[in-house]
Amino acid sequence: MKKIILFVSLFTTFFSCTKETVKTTENKEKVVEIKTSFGNIYMWLYKETPLHRANFLALADTNFFDNTTFHRCVKDFVIQGGDPNTKDSNPSNDGSGGPGFTIPAEIDATNTKLTHTYGAVGAARLPDANNPLRASSGSQFYIVIPTAGTSSLNGAYTVFGKIIKGMEVAATIVKQPQNSSNNRPNVDIKMDVNILDKTLTEMQTEYDFVP
Helix, strand or coil: HHHHHHHHHHHHHHHHHHHHHHCCCCEEEEEEEECCCEEEEEEEECCCCCCHHHHHHHHHHCCCCCCCEEEECCCCCCEEEHHHHHHCCCCHHHCCCCCCCCCCCCCCCCCCCCCCCCCCEEEEECCCCCCCCEEECCCEEECCCCCCCCCHHHCCCCCEEEEECCHHHHHHHCCCCCEECEECCCCCCCCCCEEEEEEEHHHHHCCCCCC
């Protein structure tokens, strides 16, 4: 009888360890967390735009975005941020800054998957006249606000991600009192950007999203 009990015990221990090993070795994905005073926004970066994805992750990893603001909030259009100039006390230079480089365009020429749907994350850039190759700003990004999207931007700007949770926060941000001449909020809306490692199970549970 003792031998049988010992065998059952060993089997149970082995099975438990095996389950734990499977659980702890589950692959993890990168999720961007944007903390604001109005709540948190969670962003998925497309692997189909590897240059933009790698750049955003690298900047976030060095705390580049922390204390930058959403400096342009246009009702029924977008909220835009990521400019390091917004960290200073001079609001007139907001929107003109960056990390000192641009990113080659990764625009979806087919206008199929990486389009300006509700919650899409796109890269800001200079106009075509000064930027015929449509290279993206090294850090400035925007989030599409209208539930119907902004299809007029398709094919002209790189969409490199989407919001998977927290669009209600973005909707609150765009409604804040602002300067009507440049759509800059009267009170700075700062962000704290972090990179979270999440398993697919955690993504499904926490964001109701699986890539």
